[in-house]
Amino acid sequence: MENFRLFLVLFVSALSVGFVSIVFVIRWVLYFKEGLAWDGGLAEFNWHPLLVVIGFIFLQGLAIIVYRLPWTWKWSKLRMKFIHAGLNILAFVLAVISLVAVFDFHNAANIPNMYSLHSWVGLAAVILYALQLVLGLAVYLVPATPGFVRAALMPIHVYGGLLIFSSVIATALMGITEKLIFGLKDPKYKDSPPEAVFVNVLGVLLSVFGGLILWIATRPQWKRPSDNQLRLAHSDDLTPAPGANGSASMTTGQELSGEARRRGAGKAEEAAAGKSSI
Amino acid sequence: MENFRLFLVLFVSALSVGFVSIVFVIRWVLYFKEGLAWDGGLAEFNWHPLLVVIGFIFLQGLAIIVYRLPWTWKWSKLRMKFIHAGLNILAFVLAVISLVAVFDFHNAANIPNMYSLHSWVGLAAVILYALQLVLGLAVYLVPATPGFVRAALMPIHVYGGLLIFSSVIATALMGITEKLIFGLKDPKYKDSPPEAVFVNVLGVLLSVFGGLILWIATRPQWKRPSDNQLRLAHSDDLTPAPGANGSASMTTGQELSGEARRRGAGKAEEAAAGKSSI
Numbered sequence: 001m002e003n004f005r006l007f008l009v010l011f012v013s014a015l016s017v018g019f020v021s022i023v024f025v026i027r028w029v030l031y032f033k034e035g036l037a038w039d040g041g042l043a044e045f046n047w048h049p050l051l052v053v054i055g056f057i058f059l060q061g062l063a064i065i066v067y068r069l070p071w072t073w074k075w076s077k078l079r080m081k082f083i084h085a086g087l088n089i090l091a092f093v094l095a096v097i098s099l100v101a102v103f104d105f106h107n108a109a110n111i112p113n114m115y116s117l118h119s120w121v122g123l124a125a126v127i128l129y130a131l132q133l134v135l136g137l138a139v140y141l142v143p144a145t146p147g148f149v150r151a152a153l154m155p156i157h158v159y160g161g162l163l164i165f166s167s168v169i170a171t172a173l174m175g176i177t178e179k180l181i182f183g184l185k186d187p188k189y190k191d192s193p194p195e196a197v198f199v200n201v202l203g204v205l206l207s208v209f210g211g212l213i214l215w216i217a218t219r220p221q222w223k224r225p226s227d228n229q230l231r232l233a234h235s236d237d238l239t240p241a242p243g244a245n246g247s248a249s250m251t252t253g254q255e256l257s258g259e260a261r262r263r264g265a266g267k268a269e270e271a272a273a274g275k276s277s278i
Numbered sequence: 279m280e281n282f283r284l285f286l287v288l289f290v291s292a293l294s295v296g297f298v299s300i301v302f303v304i305r306w307v308l309y310f311k312e313g314l315a316w317d318g319g320l321a322e323f324n325w326h327p328l329l330v331v332i333g334f335i336f337l338q339g340l341a342i343i344v345y346r347l348p349w350t351w352k353w354s355k356l357r358m359k360f361i362h363a364g365l366n367i368l369a370f371v372l373a374v375i376s377l378v379a380v381f382d383f384h385n386a387a388n389i390p391n392m393y394s395l396h397s398w399v400g401l402a403a404v405i406l407y408a409l410q411l412v413l414g415l416a417v418y419l420v421p422a423t424p425g426f427v428r429a430a431l432m433p434i435h436v437y438g439g440l441l442i443f444s445s446v447i448a449t450a451l452m453g454i455t456e457k458l459i460f461g462l463k464d465p466k467y468k469d470s471p472p473e474a475v476f477v478n479v480l481g482v483l484l485s486v487f488g489g490l491i492l493w494i495a496t497r498p499q500w501k502r503p504s505d506n507q508l509r510l511a512h513s514d515d516l517t518p519a520p521g522a523n524g525s526a527s528m529t530t531g532q533e534l535s536g537e538a539r540r541r542g543a544g545k546a547e548e549a550a551a552g553k554s555s556i
Contacts, residue, residue, distance in 0.1 A: 115470045117454055117481040124482075159496065163489055170448035170485075176395055177452045181459050192393045203395040204402075207448075211441055218437065 001070045002221040011069070014212040017205055018058045024202040025053040032195040033183070038101075040108030047101040049175065055094025056129075056168050057206060061213040063087035064161060067224040068216060077227060081141055088133055095126055118174035125167045132160050162214060169210040176203045279348045280499040289347070292490040295483055296336045302480040303331040310473040311461070316379075318386035325379040327453065333372025334407075334446050335484060339491040341365035342439060345502040346494060355505060359419055366411055373404055396452035403445045410438050440492060447488040454481045 001007060029036060029046035036050070037043035066072070066084050106113050114123065139145050139153050180189045180196055187193040216222065225233070279285060307314060307324035314328070315321035344350070344362050384391050392401065417423050417431050458467045458474055465471040494500065503511070 112468050112470065115468050115474065117451060117458070117478045120478055120482060121451065121485060155497075159493060163492070166444055166448075167485065170444075170451055173395060173399065173448055173452050174455045177455050178459065180395070181456065190390050190393050192390065196393065200395045200398055204398060207399060207445065214441070215437060219433075 004070065007068075007070070007216070007222055010212055010216055011065070014061065014065075014209060014216065017209045017212065018061060021053055021202060021205045021209060022058060024198070024205060025050050028195070028199055028202065032198065040104055042105070044101050044108075045105040048098045048105075049172075049179070051094045051098035051101070052168075052172060052175070053206070055091040056098070056125075057172060057209065059087050059091040059094070060165055060168065061209060063091065064165060064213055065216045068222045073224055073230060077224075080224070085133075085137060085141065088129075088136075092126075092129055092133055095129065099123075099126065116174075116178060118171055118178055121167060121174070122171040125164055125171055128160070128167075129164050132157070132164060162217060165213065166210060169206055172206055173203050176200075282348065285346075285348070285494070285500055288490055288494055289343070292339065292343075292487060292494065295487045295490065296339060299331055299480060299483045299487060300336060302476070302483060303328050306473070306477055306480065310476065318382055320383070322379050322386075323383040326376045326383075327450075327457070329372040329376035329379070330446070330450060330453075331484070333369040334376070334403075335450060335487065337365050337369040337372070338443055338446065339487060341369065342443060342491055343494045346500045351502055351508060355502075358502070363411075363415060363419065366407075366414075370404075370407055370411055373407065377401075377404065394452075394456060396449055396456055399445060399452070400449040403442055403449055406438070406442050406445075410435070410442060440495060443491065444488060447484055450484055451481050454478075 029050055033046055034042040036046050038047075063084050066087065067080055072080060072083075103113055105111075113119070135153070136157060139150055139157070176199055180199055184191075184193060184196060189196050307328055311324055312320040314324055316325075341362050344365065345358055350358060350361075381391055383389075391397070413431070414435060417428055417435070454477055458477055462469075462471060462474060467474050
């Protein structure tokens with residue numbers, strides 16, 4: 001991998017900033033706010049920022065760059081797809097629970113739902129994320145999907161993922177703004193009490209985490225090499241039995257038909273992903 | 279150009295959404311709010327959202343995609359750089375005036391400055407934008423800057439520009455959230471009066487504008503072709519007098535030395551831009 005050391009520095013920085021963000025949101029809800037409970041009150045609301053930061057931001061960020069970790073390049077593409085999809089599904093489930101917490105809290109306190117720009121952009125992000133998940137599973141994990149469909153949709157899948165991720169961070173910044181205005185009464189947000197400064201820093205950390213993930217995800221030189229490139233690089237470790245198109249050398253007899261079909265489709269999708277680095 | 283019709287649809291959509299956003303922010307400050315003045319009061323504050331939407335969002339968005347307009351590909355790269363830099367400088371000046379309006383208003387009303395996450399991320403964006411401008415001028419418009427420096431900094435220049443643009447939109451969404459909470463008292467934001475819904479729609483429009491600009495800016499097939507590619511495509515229109523490296527065919531005698539140096543540097547920067555499509 002080109003510039004492996006720089007990659008490592010940025011990856012460890014992203015992990016650290018993400019981890020510190022989670023510590024910050026935990027301290028926010030446990031120390032500054034009402035703690036955590038499932039009682040319809042403010043302690044139930046607190047699951048909302050906590051689960052969003054853990055799932056919708058941190059796990060989604062990891063899911064986005066998981067193909068780029070060079071120590072996974074010896075694993076099969078299919079295994080990486082399961083990890084990518086698994087992390088995104090987990091993030092989606094946490095996002096849905098975080099929404100339930102807010103709706104529950106609003107309904108119990110007679111606060112209207114869905115009136116703010118935060119709620120509009122946030123709900124749009126959740127709906128687009130659900131669409132992205134369903135389309136992603138249907139297009140890239142169902143073996144029957146033809147290669148040209150995978151290739152045609154790859155730029156939209158990649159761009160859509162990065163746009164949703166960025167929108168979630170923007171929504172979190174709006175959420176922090178709302179919560180600090182509504183939650184701080186005496187002293188107020190404008191008086192900069194410790195909670196205000198602490199949670200502003202959380203917002204900055206989330207922005208930096210987003211910037212690092214987007215940088216790592218859009219460097220063309222850090223893309224996972226195609227299966228063909230990997231096979232050429234490690235050809236001495238393999239039985240030399242390439243098919244006519246050189247794509248069946250790692251395939252055993254009994255898995256040939258499904259696997260070969262997937263590989264054929266995979267080649268087209270890799271070509272498309274290589275063409276568009278975002 | 280590949281998919282010219284789709285490019286045109288997206289470009290016209292971006293222009294339209296941007297234009298409608300400007301109309302929305304004008305109607306917001308003139309019809310729902312206190313109008314415009316420079317008196318230290320709320321009417322001075324109103325210059326803040328107006329100038330941010332016109333300059334820091336709309337003009338910066340145009341500046342980002344200006345190289346991709348195919349009808350400008352017959353113009354020299356240098357002319358395009360002046361247009362790109364000019365639009366960004368204009369956007370920066372409007373952003374600075376918009377900051378002065380807010381500080382003036384805060385100081386007159388005894389409201390603290392720089393306490394909110396909106397102000398932190400916003401000021402960071404303005405400072406990074408200033409840095410980006412100065413570095414951009416020094417690296418890409420000073421002819422003496424060597425090609426390897428231009429090439430090495432191109433991915434950072436491109437990514438930095440897109441990240442700043444995205445941060446400005448995120449900051450605008452936080453600003454809308456703040457202003458609707460502070461500005462609406464009876465009925466409140468949560469009661470969804472017409473102003474709340476209207477300005478939420480403005481926030482959605484700004485997000486869509488951002489999404490369109492980022493899509494157009496990151497499609498590799500819509501990149502401005504390198505000078506060499508353009509020269510090959512139109513070689514029948516030109517006097518056939520290529521230099522040893524084929525880069526001097528459009529150069530007249532008296533501008534050769536400076537222009538040739540710039541071209542040499544330009545080739546390296548184009549190669550770098552082509553390698554990294556974001």
